[in-house]
Every structure is written in structure tokens, then in C-alpha cells.
Amino acid sequence: MAGATHTGSKLRSEGRLARAATWRMPRRRARRETLAGAATLPALAFLAIFALFPLYEMVSMAFGDVGFAEVVTGEWEHTTSNFADLPESRGFLDALENTLVFVAIVVVASIAFGLATAHVIRLERLSRRTLQTMMVFAWALPPIISGSVWKFILSGNGVANALLGLVGVDRQLWLADPGKSLYSVAFVTAWQAIPFAALVLKASLLDVPPEQVEAAAVDGATRRHVFVHVTLPHLKPVLVVLTVLITVYAFRSFDLLFVMTQGGPGTSSTTLPFLAWRRAFEFGHFGEGAALACISSAFIVAAAAYYSRVSRRLDEG
Amino acid sequence: MAIVGSERRSLGRYLVLGLLFFLYGIPILYLVVTSFKAASEIPVTPAAVVFTPLLDSVRAVLNDALWTAAKNSAYIAFGTAIVVVGLATPAAYGLARMRSGRIVSFLLFSLIVLQMVPQANSVIPLLRVLVRLDLLGSRLGIIFALSALLLPFAVIILRPFFASLPPETIEAARLDGASELAIFYRIAIPLARNGIATIAVLVWILGWGEFLYSVSFLPKTDLLPMSALMSLQVSSEGVRWGPLMALAMFTALPIVAVFIATQRLLATGLTLGAVK
Structure with a gap:
């Protein structure tokens, strides 16, 4: 555009053309911009109805005395008790604690094992490729299926106890013992997340500049030193993104909890989003469920804000 | 010294490899093995892999209910894949071509938020929305709810495919007189083919295994997909x-x-x- 105006000042006849171009160009560009915007409209309209509007309904239900009948009629009495009663609700406080423990275990286990796995499958050998295929399959398997199989494996008369019995470990109730159920489901949730973490970390590990590793080795660095001072700093941004993504993944977990323990025994494996669902669909207290849903969604908005800040910084850097 | 060290390292590596093969092989192994084991043997020798295979369990589930559930799952999986790919492709293209950085980053942020809202939470107000639209208890309602859940993710993943389109290619097509629509269909879509296929497959798999919306929105009738049929078996005493x-x-x-x-x-x- 700047070039066009420049020639225009030199030659009168071309100048007119150039001027014409300078005002026509933005208009054509604006039309393209409108077209690009229009292409997003069907998706945005769909999301407005089925994703955004429900969020609005969630808030309005949270401030209402809503049972199933009220969901159908759409009319309910206003109340703030859904929120006001929460600090004294045992179920809420337990779920909060369960969520914290559950998410922490899944994140730490997924990243630690993901890193170990990435280190192993990085080598291109038949055994590693076979393992990678098995792991991607485990990830692709619907949680309802893997949850059912793990429920059988971890049941009282299941495979886990049979195998552990061989090495002299006493029979354990992995899912029926309130002191173990949350950890067992966290283990299976991590099992499903590890393939994801491993593949992401593998790609990143292969990117570590070999010159830096060699240079460090020449300087007499031990393997641990190379890992801490060369590999880890290289992986750091990916580790941060993975931590956020797996936190959200663990926080959202539902299917595995539902299949394996249904949040029990009692409330021992009920996390916050699961409690919201239970209050609404199991007990018919949709207002209370919506209030809990508002609280757990607030966590997610915070995580999303952090994620988009981190990933933007990664894009720029 | 060095030899001992490297032996120890490869020992550690083989231990990790062995453990992973074990953890990821066991569930698949026992999924198949237990399906062919006699009901009386399962609680007694759950871990045994040598046994007389029987078709009792397989026969017990091979019935009309399974066939109906399979059709329902297929309907939900294909329906969701079509809705998501159909809406996400133009949206991702549009977002990649938009120049206004502020609008694009606002939209992307909103998509990330929507993608992260737990399904177990959005299911509560969605009940109300489906009642309003008279879609409660229908498979179409499940398709729409699930599409809304997966659409943000699809757009976020597809956008970079379109963003990597060389502007020169688009400019050249334009000089040849191609319309904006032709550029989208003839140039952008073929180039983003891999991304679109990936999304279609991922959405199909997630649709096939869809569980939460089906358990919450469908009556316990012949509309249930496979996943819900399974959960009926699990939850029973x-x-x-x-x-x-x-x-x-x-x-x-x-x-x-x-x-x-x-x-x-x-x-x-x-x-x-x-x-x-």
C-alpha cells in the first residue's frame, strides 16, 4: 500500500489508479474479514445455545430452590441457601479435600511416570513401539470400558489380590475400603493419562539439542547433571502446560469414578464435580447441584486463564 | 565403573519397560480372558490364564439389547462427528483468517474455558436447556450436548492447520479469480485434511464411548448406548x-x-x- 502511494506521487495517471487501490484495498480486506467472521458464526451460534446459555442457566439455578419439577416448568423460588449452607456441609468439605488429593496424585503420578515412559519409548525399537501402541490404545479406550476392567482387577476376588497373594500380600479391598477407594481410582485415572503425558514429553525429549548434551558430557557432567541442567530446563515449558492440562483432566474425571466406586463407599471417593452431579441427578436437588457446579467451574476458569497465559508466552517465546 | 553404571541404567530401563508392559497389558488380557471363563471359576482363579474357554458369557450378552445399544452408540458417534466437523472446520478457518488479534484471542480464550468446564457440571443446566428445546430423552439431544462439549476442542486443534496455509497460495488463487468460498473448499480443506480426519476420528471414538449425558438424559429404554448398557450391569448388586x-x-x-x-x-x- 505504501509502495502504491509512492509511485502515485511520481506519475499522475498511475497516481489515480494507486489512489483507487488504496481505498479499495481496505474495503476488500474488510469484506474478507467479514467473511472470515461469518465462517465462525454457525459454530458460535451453536455454542451460544448449548454451552454458553447453560452456563447462564447454571447460575440462575444455583440461586433457586430447584427440583426436577421446577426444571421442567422453568419456574422456581429464589434462594441463596444453596451457597449459604455449603460451609457447614460435611459432603462439600469432604469433596473439596477428596478433589485436592485426587488431582494431586493424578498429576504427580502422570508426570513422573510419563517422563519415565517417554525416556524409555524414545528409542525406536520394536518393543518400544509395541508398548507405545498399547499405551495409545489404553488412552483411546472409553473410560467406561477400562473402568469396568480395572473394577474387576481391583475387586475383592480380583486379579490384583490374586497376583499380590503370590508375593504374600494380604487380600485388600481396593475399591470397597473407604480408606483406599479414592487412591485406587486416582491410580486408574493416572493410568489413562500417562500415555498422553508420555507422548507429549517424548516429542519434547527428542527436541533436546544433542550438542548441548555432548558439550556437557565433554565437560565431565554426570547423567544426573545433564538431566537437571540441560534436559529439565528444555522440558520446563511443556511440563507446565502438561501440569495444567492434567489438573483439569483429573478435576473433570467422572466416568471412571462412576463405574468403579460411584463416589463411594459413602462419600470417600466423591470429588467436587461428581458431588454436583450426585446432588442433582441422584437426589434431585438441582439447585444445590448447580451451586456446586458454579464453584467447581470457577476453579476451571482460573485454570483456563493460567493456561492461556502460559501457552501464549510459549507461542511468543 | 562406567560399565557397572551403564548396566545399572539399562537394568532400570528394562524394569520400567517391564512394569509398563505389565500395567498396560493386564487390563486387555483380562478383558478377553474373563469373557471366556466359566462363571464359577472367575472368583476362584481370577488371574489364571490357562483354562477351558467357554462361550457362556459371550452368548449371554449377544442379544437384541446389545444390537439396539450398538445402533444407538453408532448413531451418537456418527452424528456427533458430523456436527462437530461440520461446524468446527469453517470456524477454525475463519479464526485462522481473521486479522483482528483481539477478537481472535478473546474467542480462543472463551473456547478454552468452555472446553474445560467439567461435563458433570454442565450436565445440570443442560437438562433445563434440553427440556426447553424438547430434546430431553432423545438421542439427538445427546448428539447436541456432546457436540457442544467437543466443538471448542476441535476448533482449537484445527485452527493451526489453517493458520499454516501459506498466504502466497491464497493470493495466487485469488489472482486466478477464485472466490473466497472456492479458496476454502479447494485449497484450505485439502491442506487441512489430516487435521480434519484426526478430529473426526477422535470425536467418533469419544461419541462411541459417551456415557455421562446418556445416563443423565436418556430413559432406561431402548435408546441407551453401549456404555450405559454396561453401567446397568456394573451398578446392579x-x-x-x-x-x-x-x-x-x-x-x-x-x-x-x-x-x-x-x-x-x-x-x-x-x-x-x-x-x-
Whole structure:
């Protein structure tokens, strides 16, 4: 555009053309911009109805005395008790604690094992490729299926106890013992997340500049030193993104909890989003469920804000 | 010294390898093994892999209910894949071509938020929305709810494919007189083909295994998909492991088929959402 105006000042006849171009160009560009915007409209309209509007309904239900009948009629009495009663609700406080423990275990286990796995499958050998295929399959398997199989494996008369019995470990109730159920489901949730973490970390590990590793080795660095001072700093941004993504993944977990323990025994494996669902669909207290849903969604908005800040910084850097 | 060190290292590596093979092989092994084991043997020798295979459990679940559930799952899986790909492709293209950085980053942020809202939470107000639209208790309602859940993710993943389109290619097409629509159909879509295929496969798999919306929105009738049929078996008192595993095996079969056909696509698809 700047070039066009420049020639225009030199030659009168071309100048007119150039001027014409300078005002026509933005208009054509604006039309393209409108077209690009229009292409997003069907998706945005769909999301407005089925994703955004429900969020609005969630808030309005949270401030209402809503049972199933009220969901159908759409009319309910206003109340703030859904929120006001929460600090004294045992179920809420337990779920909060369960969520914290559950998410922490899944994140730490997924990243630690993901890193170990990435280190192993990085080598291109038949055994590693076979393992990678098995792991991607485990990830692709619907949680309802893997949850059912793990429920059988971890049941009282299941495979886990049979195998552990061989090495002299006493029979354990992995899912029926309130002191173990949350950890067992966290283990299976991590099992499903590890393939994801491993593949992401593998790609990143292969990117570590070999010159830096060699240079460090020449300087007499031990393997641990190379890992801490060369590999880890290289992986750091990916580790941060993975931590956020797996936190959200663990926080959202539902299917595995539902299949394996249904949040029990009692409330021992009920996390916050699961409690919201239970209050609404199991007990018919949709207002209370919506209030809990508002609280757990607030966590997610915070995580999303952090994620988009981190990933933007990664894009720029 | 060095030799001892490297031996120890490779020992550690083999231990990790062995442990992983064990952890990821065991569930698949026992899914199949338990499906063919006699009901009386399962609680007594759950871990045994040498036994007389029986078809009792497989026969017990091979009935009309399974066939109906399979059709429902297929309907939900294909329906969701069509809605998501149909809406996400133009949206991702539009977002990639928009110049206004502020609008684009606002939209992307909103998509990330929507993608992260727990399904167990959005299911509560969605009940109200489906009642309003008279879609409660229908499979179409499940397709729409699930599409809304997966659409943001699809757009986020597809956008970089279109953003990597060279502007020169578009400019050249334009000089040849191609309309904006022709550029989208003839140039952009073929170039983003891999991304679109990945999304279609991922959404199909997630649709096939969809569970939460189906349990919450569908009556316990012949509209239930495979996943919900399985959960009915699990939640009943005293689980019959043989038929449950057989049912899980049948539910997994189409996934295995899709997996074998699109394995490479999936391995890359898995990591797509993470970094970009």
C-alpha cells in the first residue's frame, strides 16, 4: 500500500489508479474479514445455545430452590441457601479435600511416570513401539470400558489380590475400603493419562539439542547433571502446560469414578464435580447441584486463564 | 565403573519397560480372558490364564439389547462427528483468517474455558436447556450436548492447520479469480485434511464411548448406548463379571477397528491439543 502511494506521487495517471487501490484495498480486506467472521458464526451460534446459555442457566439455578419439577416448568423460588449452607456441609468439605488429593496424585503420578515412559519409548525399537501402541490404545479406550476392567482387577476376588497373594500380600479391598477407594481410582485415572503425558514429553525429549548434551558430557557432567541442567530446563515449558492440562483432566474425571466406586463407599471417593452431579441427578436437588457446579467451574476458569497465559508466552517465546 | 553404571541404567530401563508392559497389558488380557471363563471359576482363579474357554458369557450378552445399544452408540458417534466437523472446520478457518488479534484471542480464550468446564457440571443446566428445546430423552439431544462439549476442542486443534496455509497460495488463487468460498473448499480443506480426519476420528471414538449425558438424559429404554448398557450391569448388586467383560469386549471391538485403521493419526492427534 505504501509502495502504491509512492509511485502515485511520481506519475499522475498511475497516481489515480494507486489512489483507487488504496481505498479499495481496505474495503476488500474488510469484506474478507467479514467473511472470515461469518465462517465462525454457525459454530458460535451453536455454542451460544448449548454451552454458553447453560452456563447462564447454571447460575440462575444455583440461586433457586430447584427440583426436577421446577426444571421442567422453568419456574422456581429464589434462594441463596444453596451457597449459604455449603460451609457447614460435611459432603462439600469432604469433596473439596477428596478433589485436592485426587488431582494431586493424578498429576504427580502422570508426570513422573510419563517422563519415565517417554525416556524409555524414545528409542525406536520394536518393543518400544509395541508398548507405545498399547499405551495409545489404553488412552483411546472409553473410560467406561477400562473402568469396568480395572473394577474387576481391583475387586475383592480380583486379579490384583490374586497376583499380590503370590508375593504374600494380604487380600485388600481396593475399591470397597473407604480408606483406599479414592487412591485406587486416582491410580486408574493416572493410568489413562500417562500415555498422553508420555507422548507429549517424548516429542519434547527428542527436541533436546544433542550438542548441548555432548558439550556437557565433554565437560565431565554426570547423567544426573545433564538431566537437571540441560534436559529439565528444555522440558520446563511443556511440563507446565502438561501440569495444567492434567489438573483439569483429573478435576473433570467422572466416568471412571462412576463405574468403579460411584463416589463411594459413602462419600470417600466423591470429588467436587461428581458431588454436583450426585446432588442433582441422584437426589434431585438441582439447585444445590448447580451451586456446586458454579464453584467447581470457577476453579476451571482460573485454570483456563493460567493456561492461556502460559501457552501464549510459549507461542511468543 | 562406567560399565557397572551403564548396566545399572539399562537394568532400570528394562524394569520400567517391564512394569509398563505389565500395567498396560493386564487390563486387555483380562478383558478377553474373563469373557471366556466359566462363571464359577472367575472368583476362584481370577488371574489364571490357562483354562477351558467357554462361550457362556459371550452368548449371554449377544442379544437384541446389545444390537439396539450398538445402533444407538453408532448413531451418537456418527452424528456427533458430523456436527462437530461440520461446524468446527469453517470456524477454525475463519479464526485462522481473521486479522483482528483481539477478537481472535478473546474467542480462543472463551473456547478454552468452555472446553474445560467439567461435563458433570454442565450436565445440570443442560437438562433445563434440553427440556426447553424438547430434546430431553432423545438421542439427538445427546448428539447436541456432546457436540457442544467437543466443538471448542476441535476448533482449537484445527485452527493451526489453517493458520499454516501459506498466504502466497491464497493470493495466487485469488489472482486466478477464485472466490473466497472456492479458496476454502479447494485449497484450505485439502491442506487441512489430516487435521480434519484426526478430529473426526477422535470425536467418533469419544461419541462411541459417551456415557455421562446418556445416563443423565436418556430413559432406561431402548435408546441407551453401549456404555450405559454396561453401567446397568456394573451398578446392579453382585456384578456378573463374565457377561460384563464380554459386553466390554464387544464395546471395544469397533474402537479396535478404528484404532488399527488410524493408529498413526491417533498418536499425533493425542499430542495435538497439548502444545498448540
